[in-house]
Amino acid sequence: MAQKKMALACSECGSRNYTITANPNRVERLQVKKFCKHCNRHTLHQETR
Numbered sequence: 233m234a235q236k237k238m239a240l241a242c243s244e245c246g247s248r249n250y251t252i253t254a255n256p257n258r259v260e261r262l263q264v265k266k267f268c269k270h271c272n273r274h275t276l277h278q279e280t281r
């Protein structure tokens with residue numbers, strides 16, 4: 233069974249700092265606060281495809 237990998241990109245600088253395994257049961261786009269080493273602080277990260 234294939235697992236979809238997704239990246240979490242910083243909403244401020246756009247760099248993809250994390251990769252996650254997508255949950256097929258989830259429809260809405262994930263938004264999480266995570267640390268961005270480019271911005272050097274916690275920013276909102278959104279999943280990309």
Ligand SMILES: [Zn+2]
Binds near residue numbers: 247269270271
């Ligand atoms: Zn950033």
